[in-house]
Amino acid sequence: DALYDGKHSDDDQYLVQAPALVLSKTSAVISDPVSGTTDPNRIPGAVVEYCIVATNGGTGTASGAVITDNL
Numbered sequence: 281d282a283l284y285d286g287k288h289s290d291d292d293q294y295l296v297q298a299p300a301l302v303l304s305k306t307s308a309v310i311s312d313p314v315s316g317t318t319d320p321n322r323i324p325g326a327v328v329e330y331c332i333v334a335t336n337g338g339t340g341t342a343s344g345a346v347i348t349d350n351l
Contacts, residue, residue, distance in 0.1 A: 300338030301345060306331050 311317045312326035320326060332349060336342045 297340035298338050299336050299340045299342035299345075301342055302335050302337050303347065304333050304335075305349070306333075 307328050307330050309320040309322055310327040310329050312320040312323050314323065315321060322328065330349070330351075332347060334345065334347055
């Protein structure tokens with residue numbers, strides 16, 4: 281436009297899509313040095329399995345996401 285103010289093109293609509301990652305972490309005791317695998321407890325020396333689940337609650341694609349967990 282002649283005034284270079286952009287008013288001729290400022291009436292568009294935009295749809296912004298973004299991922300919204302939700303993380304959940306669970307743990308389960310597999311065995312311990314006292315009880316073995318029969319009713320194991322969370323005691324020193326126990327073997328514990330951790331599971332992290334990531335879900336995308338957003339509208340965009342979450343490609344290239346990297347999830348780390350420091351114990």
